[in-house]
């Protein structure tokens with residue numbers, strides 16, 4: 001049996017993702033060795049790893065070097081980021097990891113830049129003719145005589161829905177734009193929100209797009225979701241990821257489908273999203289496809305082959321740390 005050594009950085013609460021890599025390895029008759037990093041031992045997913053590393057905060061100058069040490073000493077085959085925190089650093093330092101034969105599920109630094117600055121995301125989308133809500137600086141919105149309300153405020157570097165507000169009039173806009181750091185103003189889109197999990201293989205080909213409806217959100221992450229194989233969403237999302245050149249790995253695209261069926265893209269996260277267990281359960285076995293390519297097998301992937309309508313309801317679970 002061949003070993004496969006997988007390192008998850010900033011592993012936090014990604015228990016389900018870890019388990020799906022475990023299951024995929026077992027299916028492929030590989031012996032998985034899972035390594036996790038976090039800044040604290042009080043991390044649920046870390047407890048389920050075969051090996052744990054407590055590392056510096058991502059802002060520390062030694063963080064990339066620490067990860068590279070782990071990759072070298074533990075002979076890591078695959079490095080999987082799980083949060084936005086270290087994407088930029090991993091993208092800038094792929095050579096550090098690849099010199100030891102490790103594959104990294106990360107996009108190019110310029111792609112990460114576009115995704116992590118919502119002003120640049122808007123520019124990219126509009127320059128490439130993808131529909132997206134009009135986006136401007138607060139001063140520009142306030143200077144507009146015909147500014148349409150409601151509008152939506154959010155930080156250009158935000159995450160997990162923090163610091164967002166729907167604004168009904170000019171006074172509210174003026175007040176809230178001052179309170180929200182790095183605020184941008186967006187056309188408010190009323191509609192049904194979707195997230196797409198997009199699989200890009202190691203040859204940078206988009207192989208599968210799975211749209212899921214966001215039914216309920218808790219702390220910025222989906223808590224109830226449903227697979228919805230909407231053809232136009234799938235083809236436009238595929239085109240978007242191809243144009244951006246994101247990947248390899250899973251790229252998470254958020255959009256709102258308005259009443260007139262316009263597909264308004266709002267966010268691109270170039271990593272596994274929190275709701276990805278739903279797509280995996282529906283048959284888009286990203287972990288299996290990734291591991292297959294790592295061991296030199298060609299994964300059989302049918303674009304759009306997943307269980308339509310499948311619903312995921314999430315709940316809290318516990319992990320225990322025994323006293324020493």
Ligand SMILES: Nc1ncnc2c1ncn2[C@@H]1O[C@H](COP(=O)(O)OP(=O)(O)O)[C@@H](O)[C@H]1O
Pocket residue numbers: 133152154158159160161162164186187188189190193220254266267
């Ligand atoms: N233009 C918009 N119109 C209506 N709702 C929006 C708009 N932009 C964002 N939202 C809502 O705010 C949430 C967070 O926005 P998003 O752009 O995904 O930023 P982040 O997830 O990084 O905080 C979205 O999931 C969506 O529900």
Ligand SMILES: [Mg+2]
Pocket residue numbers: 160161254267
């Ligand atoms: Mg989002």
